[in-house]
Amino acid sequence: METVLMEASADHQQKNGHLQVNGASDKNSDLVKTYQKEPQETKVLLEDDGSGKNEIVFNMAPSTSPIDIKFEKITFTATEGSILKGKNKKQILHEVYGRFPSGQLIAIMGPSGAGKSTLLNVLSGYSIQGVGGKVLINGNPRKLKAFRRLSCYITQDDRLQNLLTVSENMHTSADLKLPSSTSKAEKQAIIDEILSTLGLGNTKETLVERLSGGQKKRLSIALELVSNPLVLFLDEPTTGLDSSSCRQCLELLKVLASQGRTIVCTIHQPSASLFQMFDQVYVLAGGRCLYQGGTDNMIPFFEDVQSPCPKFHNPADYVIELACEEYGKDKVEKMVQVSNNGQNLKYFKEPEKILKTGFTESTIFEDDNGNLQATSKLNQLKVLLKRGYIKAKRDKTMTYLRIAVNALTALMLGTLYFNAGTDGTKVIDNYNLLFSILMHHTFSTMMLTILTFPTEMSILIKEHFNRWYSLKMYYTSVTLIDIPLSVFCCFIFTSIIYYMTAQPFDNIRFNMFLITSLLVVFVAQSFGLMIGAYFNVVDGTFLGPTLTVPMMMFAGFGVSLRDLPSYLYWGSYISYLRYGLEGVVGAIYGLNRPTIDCPEDQYCHYRYPKKFLEDIAVKSDQFSNDVIALVLFWFILRTLSFVVLKYKLHAVR
Numbered sequence: 001m002e003t004v005l006m007e008a009s010a011d012h013q014q015k016n017g018h019l020q021v022n023g024a025s026d027k028n029s030d031l032v033k034t035y036q037k038e039p040q041e042t043k044v045l046l047e048d049d050g051s052g053k054n055e056i057v058f059n060m061a062p063s064t065s066p067i068d069i070k071f072e073k074i075t076f077t078a079t080e081g082s083i084l085k086g087k088n089k090k091q092i093l094h095e096v097y098g099r100f101p102s103g104q105l106i107a108i109m110g111p112s113g114a115g116k117s118t119l120l121n122v123l124s125g126y127s128i129q130g131v132g133g134k135v136l137i138n139g140n141p142r143k144l145k146a147f148r149r150l151s152c153y154i155t156q157d158d159r160l161q162n163l164l165t166v167s168e169n170m171h172t173s174a175d176l177k178l179p180s181s182t183s184k185a186e187k188q189a190i191i192d193e194i195l196s197t198l199g200l201g202n203t204k205e206t207l208v209e210r211l212s213g214g215q216k217k218r219l220s221i222a223l224e225l226v227s228n229p230l231v232l233f234l235d236e237p238t239t240g241l242d243s244s245s246c247r248q249c250l251e252l253l254k255v256l257a258s259q260g261r262t263i264v265c266t267i268h269q270p271s272a273s274l275f276q277m278f279d280q281v282y283v284l285a286g287g288r289c290l291y292q293g294g295t296d297n298m299i300p301f302f303e304d305v306q307s308p309c310p311k312f313h314n315p316a317d318y319v320i321e322l323a324c325e326e327y328g329k330d331k332v333e334k335m336v337q338v339s340n341n342g343q344n345l346k347y348f349k350e351p352e353k354i355l356k357t358g359f360t361e362s363t364i365f366e367d368d369n370g371n372l373q374a375t376s377k378l379n380q381l382k383v384l385l386k387r388g389y390i391k392a393k394r395d396k397t398m399t400y401l402r403i404a405v406n407a408l409t410a411l412m413l414g415t416l417y418f419n420a421g422t423d424g425t426k427v428i429d430n431y432n433l434l435f436s437i438l439m440h441h442t443f444s445t446m447m448l449t450i451l452t453f454p455t456e457m458s459i460l461i462k463e464h465f466n467r468w469y470s471l472k473m474y475y476t477s478v479t480l481i482d483i484p485l486s487v488f489c490c491f492i493f494t495s496i497i498y499y500m501t502a503q504p505f506d507n508i509r510f511n512m513f514l515i516t517s518l519l520v521v522f523v524a525q526s527f528g529l530m531i532g533a534y535f536n537v538v539d540g541t542f543l544g545p546t547l548t549v550p551m552m553m554f555a556g557f558g559v560s561l562r563d564l565p566s567y568l569y570w571g572s573y574i575s576y577l578r579y580g581l582e583g584v585v586g587a588i589y590g591l592n593r594p595t596i597d598c599p600e601d602q603y604c605h606y607r608y609p610k611k612f613l614e615d616i617a618v619k620s621d622q623f624s625n626d627v628i629a630l631v632l633f634w635f636i637l638r639t640l641s642f643v644v645l646k647y648k649l650h651a652v653r
């Protein structure tokens with residue numbers, strides 16, 4: 001890849017008072033009202049993104065006053081263990097102080113386990129439990145809601161919608177993060193500008209799953225830049241990237257910072273050249289601050305703590321070696337003492353300026369009420385449904401495999417139980433088939449949700465924290481989006497099996513059968529959602545089937561309900577499969593079904609459906625009660641899943 005030294009200001013042309021962006025029309029620039037157009041004298045080295053267009057222009061200056069972050073006596077105490085084993089408190093941050101001024105690219109460095117991510121989480125407001133101390137924004141105590149409106153958090157792992165193209169992802173973000181009053185053209189202009197800024201202009205129509213690691217990282221940043229945040233928190237933005245992508249990523253952040261944003265990122269051990277790109281570093285070890293100040297002032301600091309940096313040694317490597325106690329524990333203590341756990345401002349680039357920061361007059365923090373999201377609930381639902389539809393259309397597992405599995409299983413069972421429905425000798429076989437059908441609906445839908453939802457969960461946590469949508473609207477969209485496909489799969493399955501196994505050809509019976517099957521699908525799916533929302537894939541895969549076994553036992557299939565011991569009878573009320581079984585058996589053998597055909601030379605024990613129903617102790621006249629019970633199960637499990645999700649979103653913070 002060719003590296004090009006670029007002078008951004010040379011590409012900015014002032015026309016009619018508006019800035020022309022990379023050949024973008026005046027009209028477009030005109031439309032981008034939310035972005036201030038201030039030509040920057042920003043010299044940056046940029047990689048060619050493959051478009052052959054190296055002229056990437058950074059012109060998205062923030063539209064409100066800059067944000068200075070100051071923190072005092074910050075502690076973070078994690079609670080470990082369980083109620084059974086007893087809970088332990090573990091202090092991770094020990095009364096650290098610091099100042100992160102606006103317009104700077106700031107690195108939080110330190111060895112693994114030093115508390116970098118913990119500090120980032122506390123400052124961004126992601127962690128709220130176990131936090132002590134004060135975070136001041138422009139000198140005022142941080143009001144979390146208001147602060148979240150101006151900031152964003154970019155996670156270490158790229159939590160992106162892989163089945164959407166770059167452009168679709170950006171449009172979803174714009175539709176959710178920009179006020180509804182923003183016109184389509186305005187949104188398009190903003191998206192084009194950001195994508196071209198971040199070197200993604202050439203990948204608009206590429207599916208995210210096909211992007212390189214560096215491009216995914218830039219897309220993660222691009223998605224949040226849509227709302228033009230003043231503060232960006234990034235957890236290890238360079239992890240997993242090759243050196244040129246690392247450089248490109250930091251260069252972009254540096255330019256965004258130079259426009260007045262406050263950019264804080266955690267970083268492990270940058271190379272000497274990457275280290276020099278930061279304006280300020282904050283070094284942590286064991287939850288205490290070892291150094292805070294400019295990158296250039298680190299060498300004098302090492303001398304002040306009587307640990308001069310060896311010649312030709314990368315200061316970033318050296319400080320980590322010191323922090324890891326490679327030169328002794330006393331060196332760490334000395335550094336904490338000289339830095340005064342983050343209170344010493346002597347090593348900042350311009351200490352006089354830092355003394356002033358945090359006392360900027362600010363009016364933007366008065367409002368801490370109202371919605372966190374930028375758009376109405378209805379709009380959120382609309383955008384999420386649209387995204388869900390695109391995903392479903394392209395998802396091979398969730399959509400095509402599901403349709404195929406339903407059709408193939410129906411064909412297989414249909415062949416195995418061919419014509420069993422009208423054969424008086426095969427009534428028991430047919431009864432087994434009915435239970436197998438319920439098992440198919442239960443496991444195929446429940447397991448799919450358990451296996452796929454945890455991936456969605458990580459995206460939900462990120463997007464919800466970054467205020468894309470409310471949990472209620474997300475949940476409503478998840479519930480609604482799957483209904484058409486569930487209905488379609490269930491209809492295909494039921495039609496094939498009903499026809500092949502020659503169940504009574506009667507519209508009422510078929511509809512009763514289909515409705516019961518569909519309700520079982522919905523209940524099993526909600527059950528899977530509840531498990532998937534709380535547990536990881538491994539635990540969920542174990543728990544889902546394990547918890548289904550008692551439901552099967554109490555369904556009245558193996559042991560009839562009549563033979564259930566009275567002290568266990570309650571189990572049948574909480575088994576949704578009992579109502580499912582009652583519903584399908586009622587559809588096939590109820591409604592006063594006449595005598596079943598019996599071949600002349602054979603004995604048919606269950607020629608008379610009434611006798612069969614008596615023997616298996618299944619009531620056939622309970623269809624409406626079964627439907628009510630299944631709908632209730634569906635509703636209760638969906639509500640519980642929502643509560644679990646809400647709890648989970650709260651618990652991770």
Ligand SMILES: Nc1ncnc2c1ncn2[C@@H]1O[C@H](COP(=O)(O)OP(=O)(O)OP(=O)(O)O)[C@@H](O)[C@H]1O
Binds near residue numbers: 090110112
């Ligand atoms: N919720 C928690 N419960 C228990 N321990 C925690 C919790 N959060 C963090 N820790 C512990 O606190 C320490 C600091 O964690 P943190 O993730 O902040 O480190 P880090 O400096 O970002 O490390 P790395 O660079 O390896 O990501 C670690 O020992 C970690 O195990």
